[in-house]
Amino acid sequence: MNELAPAQRAFHVALVGNPNCGKTALFNALTGSSQRATNYPGVTVERKEGGLTTPGGRHISLLDLPGTYSLRARSPDEVITREVVLGSQDGVALPDLLVCVADATNLRLGLRLVLELKSTGRPVLLVLNMIDIARHRGMEIDTAALAAELALPVVTSVAVRRGGTDALLAEFDRIGGIAPPKTTSAWLAPDATGIRALQREADRILAAVVRMPPDKRDPMTRRLDAVLLHPVAGLLILLTVLFLMFQAVFAWAEPAMQLIEGGFQALGAAVGATLPEDGALGLLRSFLQDGLIAGVGSVLVFLPQILILFLFILLLEDFGYMARAAFLMDRIMGGAGLHGRAFIPLLSSFACAIPGIMATRVIDSRRDRLATILVAPLMTCSARIPVYTLIIGAFIEDRPVWGWIGLQGLVMFGLYAAGIVSALGMSFVFKRLLWRGTPSEPFMLELPDYKWPRLRDVLLGLWQRARAFLRRAGTIILSMMVVIWFLSSVPRPPEGATAPAIEYSLAFAIGHAVEPVLRPIGFNWQIGVALIPGMAAREVAVASLGTVYAVASNGEETTELGQALAGKWSLATALAFLAWYVFAPQCAATLAVIRRETGSRGWMWFSFGYMLGLAYLAAFVTFQVASLLGAG
Amino acid sequence: MSLPTPAPTALDLGAAPRGFLGRILGLRQLELGGLPAEELELRLLELGFVEGARVEILHQGLFGGGDPIAVRIHTATIALRRREAAAILVEPLDE
16 A cells, blocks of 8 residues: 555656747746746756646646757756756656657757657657747648657647647646656767757658748748847847836836835834843844844845846847847957856846846856856946945036036946946956866857747746845845844943944944055045945945944935035045945845855855955055045 | 868858858868867757758848858757858858
8 A cells, every 4th residue: 555546646747848949938837826946956057846737637746947959968957957857867756758848830959859858768748839820820730740750749739828738738647647667768968960860850850741831930020130130220229128128127116115115114113112222132122123124124125126127137038039139249248258148147237236146047158157147246236326326426516517418427327337347357357367278158049039928927937036036135135134233233332322333343343453454545444334234235335334424324314424425535535435336345145146156155255356356456546546636 | 070072152151141041061170269179060950050951141240240140040040150150061042
């Protein structure tokens, strides 16, 4: 009685397919909200799993494997696909059935993959997805003949339509009733001759079972690409899309951000009101209010921006535009030693480097991915904006430079440009210094046909990414906040102290200790003190400056802090402070994510070190030059 | 591998202009300082660049002499750089 009845045992199914074959849409249609995304052990490859019950009552455990053209894996993602298919991936059961998903409108490479999968000796089922689009374009596919040629079951599906997966579910019921064979996999990496032979066979089958219309191109894709991939117009449109995206990220998120900020302030105040200021409970009060609530709030406040950014990225990705953006940007990125695909991660880093660094997983080669991770924090993330706004507002005259372009806006633009230029410059340097002689990966990318994004797929993607951000940033920030709060709050001020509490803390001692080092870049000890809590998140430095200068800095009173600073800092110091913030590794959460994604403490310290060096150098040059010009 | 004797009109895909329509004669071993020649050949094959396939250059970039290029091959459109496309030998087709 130890053996489970066949109907009770979960039937393991793995989805395999080329990139852009509609595999994820099919996975979403089959599993809906029952899916979970975790990581495979030891690697940062996302493991997407879900469950479903067939009409026949069979429980299916479904695994969505990373897209690939062949089992001869080139990237960590593709290695996972191969290992799972061959049953050698730790912690993953050998699939009872491999479902090869192929785009019915673009079958050629999918057919070769299914032939390769068949050679593993595992049970394989071919799904011709997007069959509706293929029919609409006048392609006729003889599925019975295809099944006969392949000697495999073949079904059609329309992942995005209700009932579009019925045939596939029926096959799960039918195949699930047959005990899977106990064969071991017999797969050998094909050489050039082997791939040629497989592709010829796929082409032969294709010619035999598919009747194509004379013009195979999708009319919408043809018309759109004529404009969107035009050498000049395409680049201009890309820039316009990016501009609109940033406009949306900053304008639309504002109300939600104020709401979150206000909510956390109210929560902090409520907690503060219930606990006394002195004694051991006072320490707890300070920890809850200044450490925990303020810290979590300082990360959550970016969630609206990140959601809007991801919404745009998901829409553009599902529409098929992201591959085009990579195509248009390839030469520009390539000149700096970056891969065309580094474009999206760097773009995301404008909101926050954490999702940007997480997005580098799409880059196949480890070296290209590492280069992107190292320079992503140089892109001006939105946490720098409060710092920039404060300093610019206080020190830069608000006067028009040319037409409607003001000096303040120009300085802001200059800071953004400095971030972009330094990111491209540093990746160029890394390529020359760190990876001299290592081959650079070629840019080869399929440009899929344009498709209207589906609401369900976009919302699911948005939810998954938001959750990943919250989990990662949440846990990391929490632990970092404890350390930084400790430095800024312990020891507590003595009874009857009049100076701000921070002046009795370890941070204060550290700020004073590092002052001689900071003097050449024009920083006083107050800045040194503010930099330590600022490690938690950049914008916390604003609040800390407020504390050090004993000025409230919440909400509308920021101008008050600005005025206080304007009276106490020289222009040279203010400019040096801005230059410092362009480069400074002032965000503990980003460093922790770098450690996670590179799997190495060494790279985390390397990025910390090089950014610190750059920040010091930039602030030094800025301060000295500005002082010479009479701004000291 | 041995190549068929190139036709007098043969050229490499990396040197072909936008709008070029042709047929693949073969892949040549190209040491680019990037990937090993064998690896480049395997990757091109995996994207469907096999002998006999029809190719058309649909689009090209703005910089570097029109780089990268978007190549139509059967029902797929593949973006790649001209330096890698140079490993693909083609003959023009007139249509």
